[in-house]
Amino acid sequence: MRIERGKPEGDCGIGKEQAMIRFLKYMKGYLRVRVWGFSPERFMNLCSNKGILLWDIVREGDVYYMNITLKGFWEIRPIAKKTGTRVAILERYGLPFFLPRLLKRKMFVLGLVLAVVFWTVSSFFIWDINLNGNYQITDDVLQDFLKGNQVRIGMRRDDLDIQELEKQIRRQFPQITWASVRLDGTKLLIDIKENDAPIATREHAVDEKHSMGGAQDATGTDLVAEYNGRVVSIIVRSGVPKVAIGDTVEKGTVMVEGKVPVYNEDATVREYSYVDADADIVLEHASEFTASLPFDHTEKRYTGREKSSHYIKLGDRSWALPENRPFLVYDSVIKESRPLMLERLSVPAFWGTVTYREYQNVEYKYTAEEAKVHLNQKLMDFLAELEEKGVQIIEKDVKIETGNDVWVLKGQFLVQEPVGASVRTERIEVEKTEENE
Amino acid sequence: MRRNNDRIQRNEERKESLIDSLRFPKDICMGAMKVTLTGNREAWIENYRGLLEYTESHILLQGRTCQVCFEGARLSIDYYTNEDMKISGCISCVRYL
Numbered sequence: 230m231r232i233e234r235g236k237p238e239g240d241c242g243i244g245k246e247q248a249m250i251r252f253l254k255y256m257k258g259y260l261r262v263r264v265w266g267f268s269p270e271r272f273m274n275l276c277s278n279k280g281i282l283l284w285d286i287v288r289e290g291d292v293y294y295m296n297i298t299l300k301g302f303w304e305i306r307p308i309a310k311k312t313g314t315r316v317a318i319l320e321r322y323g324l325p326f327f328l329p330r331l332l333k334r335k336m337f338v339l340g341l342v343l344a345v346v347f348w349t350v351s352s353f354f355i356w357d358i359n360l361n362g363n364y365q366i367t368d369d370v371l372q373d374f375l376k377g378n379q380v381r382i383g384m385r386r387d388d389l390d391i392q393e394l395e396k397q398i399r400r401q402f403p404q405i406t407w408a409s410v411r412l413d414g415t416k417l418l419i420d421i422k423e424n425d426a427p428i429a430t431r432e433h434a435v436d437e438k439h440s441m442g443g444a445q446d447a448t449g450t451d452l453v454a455e456y457n458g459r460v461v462s463i464i465v466r467s468g469v470p471k472v473a474i475g476d477t478v479e480k481g482t483v484m485v486e487g488k489v490p491v492y493n494e495d496a497t498v499r500e501y502s503y504v505d506a507d508a509d510i511v512l513e514h515a516s517e518f519t520a521s522l523p524f525d526h527t528e529k530r531y532t533g534r535e536k537s538s539h540y541i542k543l544g545d546r547s548w549a550l551p552e553n554r555p556f557l558v559y560d561s562v563i564k565e566s567r568p569l570m571l572e573r574l575s576v577p578a579f580w581g582t583v584t585y586r587e588y589q590n591v592e593y594k595y596t597a598e599e600a601k602v603h604l605n606q607k608l609m610d611f612l613a614e615l616e617e618k619g620v621q622i623i624e625k626d627v628k629i630e631t632g633n634d635v636w637v638l639k640g641q642f643l644v645q646e647p648v649g650a651s652v653r654t655e656r657i658e659v660e661k662t663e664e665n666e
Numbered sequence: 667m668r669r670n671n672d673r674i675q676r677n678e679e680r681k682e683s684l685i686d687s688l689r690f691p692k693d694i695c696m697g698a699m700k701v702t703l704t705g706n707r708e709a710w711i712e713n714y715r716g717l718l719e720y721t722e723s724h725i726l727l728q729g730r731t732c733q734v735c736f737e738g739a740r741l742s743i744d745y746y747t748n749e750d751m752k753i754s755g756c757i758s759c760v761r762y763l
Contacts, residue, residue, distance in 0.1 A: 284745035
């Protein structure tokens with residue numbers, strides 16, 4: 230049986246070990262020494278007996294060169310005396326020799342210490358706030374809200390109560406269904422999920438609040454017509470349809486009821502189960518659009534003269550060169566940017582340019598052609614909006630007329646539009662039910 | 667004298683067979699030197715007492731029971747501790763004295 234101690238070099242695993250040993254040697258410091266005299270071999274034997282590591286021993290003539298640890302070197306004197314050898318230091322290696330030389334450079338050390346202090350201190354603060362997932366609620370609104378809650382850039386990290394902030398966000402904005410606040414280094418990350426379910430649920434919530442404890446289960450909504458018109462198609466997913474294709478309905482008519490009757494064997498109603506009515510209903514109805522354009526209007530005519538001023542912003546504070554009214558009438562464009570490096574480090578430093586553009590107000594009268602173009606543009610916008618809602622236009626009748634100092638565009642359309650507004654179902658208690666239950 | 671020597675020899679053999687049957691490491695129990703050669707470039711030695719002679723052409727080591735002499739050219743000691751040592755260079759001969 231063999232006992233495996235450190236294996237000789239050549240194994241794969243040794244490389245790392247060797248590097249580690251070399252690193253340790255460097256950390257502890259070592260010397261290259263020259264040994265000569267009466268019996269260097271005995272010197273080496275005594276060294277190894279005392280546990281002093283020697284390596285890279287080379288003999289040249291009568292002189293031995295070897296490496297010795299710094300700690301070992303302090304214990305060498307009696308050995309050298311005993312063996313009649315002399316030891317001379319040739320070179321010094323390692324951190325214990327390098328460090329004092331480094332420390333002599335006072336400014337360097339000071340800078341190092343200051344840098345460490347700076348980074349440590351600045352890591353106690355929040356340097357960036359990241360908002361994520363807000364679509365309906367704008368960044369500005371959220372930022373104002375945060376400011377109102379004493380959450381600012383540059384605040385202490387300890388002052389932030391993350392759970393409280395999450396709660397506050399959900400309380401303040403009912404449409405936010407999920408909020409997560411977390412700290413990533415010096416960055417405050419706020420993730421939000423907004424409610425994208427139909428508005429009905431929101432009405433629901435309000436209703437519920439108003440009539441606390443009115444109904445045990447909150448479900449039960451009807452679909453109600455929003456226009457007077459004719460039903461073109463109806464596909465019901467849940468609820469009881471009250472209209473058929475071809476029926477004319479008036480505004481407010483219940484088209485699909487969320488009250489589903491459950492019958493007894495003798496065809497009497499035993500109870501009602503309430504559901505949220507859900508259906509695709511297309512209603513054909515007439516729609517109107519008018520747009521007007523006054524004959525004269527003022528137009529901005531840029532003179533082409535521009536002035537720009539620069540500013541630097543740090544957090545909420547900004548410094549700009551004082552600039553008094555550059556022109557009599559002007560508007561301004563602000564361009565703000567942040568150096569990439571600072572963005573990566575989340576340092577709230579920006580620079581920006583404000584460009585002032587002079588313009589003159591010019592009274593202007595539209596010609597018939599121009600008016601037509603403008604009004605048509607408005608019409609196109611309206612139609613595009615309809616299309617977005619899924620409205621189909623069946624008939625179209627558009628006229629442009631001149632009124633009192635205005636051009637008027639009048640359009641009449643016959644459209645097919647998906648409709649259905651949710652309204653709470655009226656509850657009818659069937660007395661029998663209670664007996665049954 | 668000869669009988670005495672025989673007895674020592676017999677004792678040694680008995681000891682060796684005992685160690686063998688118990689599967690103890692021989693290098694430790696018998697105080698034998700352990701030499702590992704890698705080609706003719708490197709020698710790794712364990713379980714020795716000390717260094718007797720060191721020149722570029724030969725290195726003489728003292729073991730517990732015997733001496734070992736490495737002969738060759740450009741011999742150098744990579745490291746030297748109480749437990750093990752490594753010799754590198756061009757080894758041409760290993761002799762037990």
